[in-house]
Every structure is written in structure tokens, then in C-alpha cells.
Amino acid sequence: MKFFFKVVFINLFFLSSCETDFDLNAPYETVPVVYGLLDQSLDTQFIKINKSYLGNTNNVAFASINDCTQFNFIIALLEEYNQSNNLTRVDTLREMYVSDLDEGIFYEGSQKIYYLETPDSYLNDDYTYKLNVSAPDKNINFGSETELINGNGLIFDYLSKITLQLNGFRCADNDLATLDEFFSPRLEWNTTLNGKRYELILRLHFTEHFIGGISESKFIDWDLGHQTSISTDGSETMFKIISGSSFFEMINSKLSNYSLEQDVLKRTFGSDAIEFFLTAGNDDLNTYMQVNEPVTSIVMERPIFTNVENGIGLFGSKFSKSLTSFMSNGTVLELCKGQVTEKYKFCCDSSEQVIAISNLTGGVNVGCN
Numbered sequence: 001m002k003f004f005f006k007v008v009f010i011n012l013f014f015l016s017s018c019e020t021d022f023d024l025n026a027p028y029e030t031v032p033v034v035y036g037l038l039d040q041s042l043d044t045q046f047i048k049i050n051k052s053y054l055g056n057t058n059n060v061a062f063a064s065i066n067d068c069t070q071f072n073f074i075i076a077l078l079e080e081y082n083q084s085n086n087l088t089r090v091d092t093l094r095e096m097y098v099s100d101l102d103e104g105i106f107y108e109g110s111q112k113i114y115y116l117e118t119p120d121s122y123l124n125d126d127y128t129y130k131l132n133v134s135a136p137d138k139n140i141n142f143g144s145e146t147e148l149i150n151g152n153g154l155i156f157d158y159l160s161k162i163t164l165q166l167n168g169f170r171c172a173d174n175d176l177a178t179l180d181e182f183f184s185p186r187l188e189w190n191t192t193l194n195g196k197r198y199e200l201i202l203r204l205h206f207t208e209h210f211i212g213g214i215s216e217s218k219f220i221d222w223d224l225g226h227q228t229s230i231s232t233d234g235s236e237t238m239f240k241i242i243s244g245s246s247f248f249e250m251i252n253s254k255l256s257n258y259s260l261e262q263d264v265l266k267r268t269f270g271s272d273a274i275e276f277f278l279t280a281g282n283d284d285l286n287t288y289m290q291v292n293e294p295v296t297s298i299v300m301e302r303p304i305f306t307n308v309e310n311g312i313g314l315f316g317s318k319f320s321k322s323l324t325s326f327m328s329n330g331t332v333l334e335l336c337k338g339q340v341t342e343k344y345k346f347c348c349d350s351s352e353q354v355i356a357i358s359n360l361t362g363g364v365n366v367g368c369n
Contacts, residue, residue, distance in 0.1 A: 015366055031071075032142040033310030036131065037285065037318045042124035045116045047093060047315075049076060049133060071135050076114050079130040080123075088127070091116050125193075131315050144308045146314035149280050151319045153192030153234045156247045156278065160188045164325040169243030169274040172334035183330070193234040194317070195280035197289060200224040200240055201273040204251065206346070209265045218267075220254045221236065222247070232283055242316030247331075248340040255344050268344045268368055271326040278321050285316040326350075329357050336366040 022069045036047030050069045076093040123129070130145040150162035163185075173181035191198065202222040229236050255261065281289070284307045291305040327335070332353060335346045343348040347368035348354050354367035 004318060014134055030135075030138050030140065031120045032133065032135070032308065032313075034131070034133070034142070034144065034308045034311055034313035034315055035283075036315050038123065038129055038148060038316075039318050040125065040151055040244040041319055041321070041322065043117065043119060045078075047076070047116055047131065048111075051135075051138075053217045055190070061079045070112050072137055074133055074135045076131065076133045078116055079132060081128045081130065083126055085128075091267040093343075106132050109217060121188045123148060124150065135362065136289045139361065142274050142308060142309065142310035144313075146307075146315055147194050148317045149195050149282060149319035150193035150234065151321075153190065154195065154278065154280050154319055155190045155192075155238070156240075156276075156319050156321070156323050157188035157190065157279075160186070161323065165272075165321065168326045168328035169331055170328035170337070171242065171247045172206075172328070172330040181330075182248075182334075184241050184244050186239055186241050188237060188239040189278055191229045191236040192236060192319075193278055194282050195229065195234065195319070196232050197226055197228050197281040197286035199226045199279045199281070200237060201277040201279075202242070202247075203277065204269075205273050205275060208267055210260070210263050211265050212263075219348065220251060222250045226289075228286055244331075248334060250311060251335070251344070252340050264345060266347050266368055268328070268347055268349045270340065270349045272324045273327055280320075281318045281319055282316045284314060285318060288314045288316070311326055311337060311358055326353075329353060329360065333364065337364060 031318055033050040033052065036045070039047055049071065051071055051187070052069075078091045078093060079087060080089040080091075082088050093116050095114050097110040097112055099110045102151060107356050120313055125148050128145055128147050128281040132141070132143040134141045170183050170185055173183060179226065186199070202224055204220045204222070206218055207215050207219050224240055224242065227240075229238070258264075267327075284305075286307050304312065306314070308315060332348050334347065335341050348357075348369065350365045351367070356367070357366050358364060
């Protein structure tokens with residue numbers, strides 16, 4: 001399971017094994033660990049619920065044992081409260097196992113997570129959601145609560161949208177007179193109620209065609225960083241200036257060590273090759289991310305942030321919106337023929353754009369034939 005915000009869990013509970021006989025001065029207590037972000041733009045909500053583990057040998061060895069970090073049985077409820085703080089609905093989360101996990105020190109075969117299907121409009125922007133969990137065999141109860149991000153308020157600036165729709169994503173000179181003349185477009189958006197942290201991702205969509213006739217849809221993500229709002233009332237305007245030269249350097253860095261490069265015949269792209277993902281996270285998520293940022297000072301100890309009662313972890317909210325665009329003629333020309341990315345065999349699927357670029361450049365062909 002992958003979250004748009006990449007949150008790293010570190011040093012919460014590495015005490016080592018699943019055994020109950022320990023040579024310790026203090027008795028061991030199970031500590032629940034929760035991670036979940038509600039997002040009403042998704043049709044399914046996922047929450048990871050684990051427990052701490054303790055033992056008398058190597059921490060890393062026991063982290064790879066699945067039973068050490070999972071409860072045998074829990075009851076997990078998601079409660080909905082309206083603006084008058086009246087309980088309006090209770091849902092029971094169901095469990096499932098996920099595999100194909102990223103490599104790491106924890107058990108990689110499969111991991112238990114809890115989920116709730118949430119069709120369109122099932123979660124209400126104006127309501128509060130409380131997670132209540134009980135583990136009967138451990139005689140413990142824990143939980144947290146969060147407000148949702150106001151999805152309707154997260155809006156790309158009108159002028160930015162119109163510019164992309166009319167002119168495309170322009171990060172190379174539009175006059176096409178020379179290659180390697182770059183332009184840095186500006187993208188603006190409005191903050192929204194309950195949003196604090198805003199992350200922007202640029203995704204380049206393309207299709208790889210291999211020698212032998214096989215083709216595969218691919219994409220490259222460019223993390224454009226995050227910004228934090230002054231308040232969470234949704235009254236601010238934010239923007240990001242996107243470096244044109246850095247766009248092509250990013251593509252080069254992503255593809256330069258691609259193991260199958262020698263087998264790629266060409267890379268094609270269409271009229272929706274560029275997609276922006278804007279994600280807003282709530283105040284608790286922002287605090288959690290800040291606490292877990294890399295330590296840059298000589299003081300290595302960091303505080304632990306949690307908003308889980310009788311446990312540790314994070315229960316918060318996020319919301320994402322996307323905006324698609326084609327690439328301008330100048331950007332297409334630079335991608336296909338520029339000195340940084342020409343070697344990656346990009347070519348344009350749009351015959352109309354191929355003809356336009358050919359006419360403007362005196363015959364330069366960026367097409368795939």
C-alpha cells in the first residue's frame with residue numbers, strides 16, 4: 001500500500017521479540033501503533049494497525065517476523081459525527097493482507113491492514129471521524145479522531161488552468177528558434193479549509209516500446225516539494241515556479257540508469273502527457289512529517305509526535321486533485337531533440353503537433369515514424 005505522502009516510521013518500538021519471558025527491570029506493555037489518512041477522493045480507506053514488540057535479542061531479526069507486530073484480533077470502528085457532534089454512522093473496518101511490499105527490515109511476505117470502502121460522497125467534508133479500536137485479548141482500547149480536508153476548496157488557479165489548456169506545459173522556448181532555451185512556468189492554487197501542508201507532484205506519462213513489439217505504459221514522477229500555509233482556514237494563495245531546465249534534467253536522472261534502456265525502441269507520448277497532483281494534508285500530518293524530517297543538527301534525538309490516545313502514530317486526513325495538460329511545441333521539441341534527453345528516444349504521437357513543429361523549424365521531425 002502506497003500513500004501519496006511518504007511517511008517513515010522510525011524507532012517507535014524496537015525492543016525485539018515476541019517472547020514473554022524477559023530479563024528486564026520493568027514489565028512490558030503492548031503499545032498500539034496506528035497509521036491512517038482519510039481521503040474522501042478515494043473509494044477505499046486504509047489504516048495500518050500494529051503493536052510494539054519486545055525481546056532480548058537483535059531488533060532487526062524480530063522486525064522481520066510478522067507475528068511480532070500484528071494483533072491476533074481487534075475490533076476497529078470508524079465513527080462519524082456531524083457538526084452538532086451527534087453520532088451519525090458507525091462502520092466496522094475489515095482486514096486484508098497486502099503483498100508486493102517495498103524491501104526493508106520488516107516482514108515482506110504480506111502485511112495486515114484494515115480498510116473501509118467509501119463510495120463517492122460517503123465521507124462528508126464537514127464531519128468529524130473517530131477511530132475506536134479494542135484488542136480484547138490485550139484488554140486495551142485506543143483511538144484518535146480527525147476532521148477531513150475540504151475537497152471543494154482545493155482549487156487550481158483559474159489563470160493557471162486556462163494557460164495550460166491553451167498553451168500547454170511550456171518549459172522550453174515557444175519560438176522554436178533554438179534548442180535549449182528554457183522557460184519556467186508558474187502554477188498557482190488556493191488553500192482549503194483544514195489543509196496545512198501542500199505537496200505538488202508533476203507526472204510525465206509515456207509508453208515504452210521495446211524491440212520485439214512489446215509496449216508498456218510508464219510514468220515519471222517529479223517531486224516539486226511542499227509548502228505550509230499560515231493557517232488552516234483556506235484563505236491563502238500558493239504558487240510554484242517550475243524550472244524548465246530542471247524538468248529535462250529530472251528526466252535524465254530518472255532514466256540514466258534504466259537497466260532495460262538498450263531494449264527500448266522508442267518512447268511515445270500523447271496530448272495528456274503532463275499531470276499535476278496537488279495534495280493537501282491536515283495540521284497533524286504536517287507536524288508528523290516535520291518531526292520525521294532528516295536530522296541536520298548535531299543533536300540526533302528527535303521528539304515523537306502522536307495523536308493516538310493510548311497508543312502512538314498518526315490518524316489524519318489528506319485530499320488530492322489533479323490537472324492534466326499537453327506539452328507545448330517548444331517542450332516537445334526539446335524533449336525529443338534537446339541535448340539532455342534526445343538519447344532517450346522520445347517521439348510525439350500527435351500528427352498535428354508533429355506537422356506544426358516541422359513547419360516552424362524547417363523540417364525537424366519529432367514524430368515516431
